[in-house]
Amino acid sequence: MKNQIYLLTQILLFTGLLNVSWAQKSPKIGAEEISAIVEDHANNDQFHGGVLIAQHGEVKFEFARGVNADGEVNALGSQFELCSLGKMFTGMLIAHLVHEGKLAYEDTFVSYLPSYECHPQQQEISIHHLLTHSSGIPDIFSQDVIKKVVSTQKMSIEEYFNHYAQEPNSTVFFSSEKPAFKSGKKFSYSNSGYLLLGLVIEEVTDLTYAQAVEKYILTPFGMSETHSGNAYGGGKSTMRDMIKFQRGIHKHKLLDELAFTEVIEPRSKNGKDVYYGYGFEIDLAHPLKIVSHKGGNATTKVEFMFTPQADYMGI
Numbered sequence: 001m002k003n004q005i006y007l008l009t010q011i012l013l014f015t016g017l018l019n020v021s022w023a024q025k026s027p028k029i030g031a032e033e034i035s036a037i038v039e040d041h042a043n044n045d046q047f048h049g050g051v052l053i054a055q056h057g058e059v060k061f062e063f064a065r066g067v068n069a070d071g072e073v074n075a076l077g078s079q080f081e082l083c084s085l086g087k088m089f090t091g092m093l094i095a096h097l098v099h100e101g102k103l104a105y106e107d108t109f110v111s112y113l114p115s116y117e118c119h120p121q122q123q124e125i126s127i128h129h130l131l132t133h134s135s136g137i138p139d140i141f142s143q144d145v146i147k148k149v150v151s152t153q154k155m156s157i158e159e160y161f162n163h164y165a166q167e168p169n170s171t172v173f174f175s176s177e178k179p180a181f182k183s184g185k186k187f188s189y190s191n192s193g194y195l196l197l198g199l200v201i202e203e204v205t206d207l208t209y210a211q212a213v214e215k216y217i218l219t220p221f222g223m224s225e226t227h228s229g230n231a232y233g234g235g236k237s238t239m240r241d242m243i244k245f246q247r248g249i250h251k252h253k254l255l256d257e258l259a260f261t262e263v264i265e266p267r268s269k270n271g272k273d274v275y276y277g278y279g280f281e282i283d284l285a286h287p288l289k290i291v292s293h294k295g296g297n298a299t300t301k302v303e304f305m306f307t308p309q310a311d312y313m314g315i
Contacts, residue, residue: 038063049301050074052239053314057247062239069299079225079236083295085304086233087194088245089213091131091263091279092254093201096216099259102204103127105278112200118175121182127200129183130193131278132268136179139190140170149173171195187268187276191232198231221248233295239315246306246313264291264308 041047048066052059064074072078097103103112105128110116122137129135138145150160153173163170174192181188198209205212213228223244229235237245249260266275266282273285283290283305292305306313 035061035063038065042066048074050076050078050080050239051315052243053312054243054246055310055312057243059240059243064239077225077238077240079227079238080302081295081297081300082226082229082233082235082237083297083300083302084191084233085237085293085295085302086229086231086235087279088293088304089217089228089279090194090197090201090231091277092249093212093216094127094131094197095255095259095263095278097201097204099255103200105131109196109200112203113196116171116175116196116199119178121179122175122177125179125183127197128267130190130197132276133187133189133193133270134184134268135190135193136181136183136185136188137190137192137196138174138177138180139188140174140192140195145174171199187270189270194232195230201231216254217245217248220253221245223248242304242315243313245304249306250308250311264289 038047038051042063042065045066048068050064051062053061062076064076064078066074068074068078068080074080094103094105098105106126108123109125109127109130110118110123122135125135125137130137146157146160149155150157153160155163171192201207201212202209207215209231210228217223218226218228221244223237223241225241226237226245227235248254252260255263263278264280264282265277266284267278268276270276270281273283275282275284277291279293281292281294283292288307288309290305290307292303294301294303296302302315304313304315
C-alpha cells in the first residue's frame with residue numbers, strides 16, 4: 001500500500017492536483033484522501049484526464065473525469081495522447097536490435113544512415129548518445145531552432161509543427177548544425193536525437209517505425225488499443241493498455257532481464273537523483289527505483305511510471 005500511495009502521489013504532483021508542500025506535510029495520506037482530492041478537482045473543473053495505479057497487473061485505483069481537447073468525455077477506456085512516452089518504445093526497439101546483434105550502442109548513428117549528410121562533429125555521435133540525450137544535437141522543438149527555421153524557410157509556426165510531426169526528412173533542418181557540446185558531456189533533451197533513432201530502426205529492420213513498434217511491442221504485448229506515433233513521441237493509448245505495456249516489460253516479452261537492466265541503467269543525470277537511461281527516466285530518490293517517462297504538448301500532460309522491484313505501475 002505504501003508504494004501504491006507513493007506512486008499515486010507522484011502522479012498527482014506532476015499533474016498539479018497536489019502541491020509539493022502539502023504532500024510533504026502529509027506523509028500518512030491514504031488512497032481515500034487522494035481519491036477525494038482528485039474528485040474535488042474534477043468537480044471544480046480543474047482536472048480533465050485519467051489516473052490508474054496497478055500492482056502485478058491488477059488495478060488498485062482508476063479514475064477518469066472531464067473532457068479531452070476535442071471535447072470528448074474522458075472515460076476509463078478512453079485513448080489518451082502518449083506524447084513523449086513513445087520514446088520508451090524507441091529505447092526498447094534499439095535495445096532489441098542490439099541484443100539481436102544488428103547494431104551496438106557504441107556505434108555511430110551515421111554508420112547506419114549513409115544518406116544522412118551532417119556537420120562533421122555529428123559524425124562522432126553514437127547510438128548511446130542519442131538514447132541518453134547527450135548528443136548535443138539541437139532539439140527540433142527548441143525556441144531557437146523554431147525561430148531559425150520559420151525565418152529562413154518562410155513558413156508559419158503551424159506549418160513548422162505539422163511538417164515536423166509528419167516528415168522524418170525534417171532532419172535537413174538540424175543536420176548541418178554543430179552540436180552544442182561534445183557528445184557525452186551533459187544531458188540536453190533532444191527530440192531530434194530520437195527522430196534519428198527512428199531512422200536507424202527503419203534502416204536496420206527494413207520496416208517503417210510504426211510497423212516495427214507493431215511487430216515487436218504492440219502485438220506481442222497484446223496492446224490492441226494503442227497506436228504508435230513516431231520515434232520521439234505521439235500516438236495514443238488507453239490506461240489499461242499501458243498496464244499491458246508494463247506487464248510485457250515485466251514478463252520479458254521483448255527484452256530479457258539483462259537487456260532491460262541495461263535500458264534502465266542510470267546514465268545521463270538530469271536532476272537531483274534523477275537520470276535518463278535508454279528511453280526511460282530513472283528516479284533514485286525513493287528506496288525503490290522508479291522508472292518512468294513524462295510527456296506533454298499544448299493540451300496534454302502525461303506520465304507513466306513503475307517500480308520493477310515491487311511491480312507497481314501508474315499512469
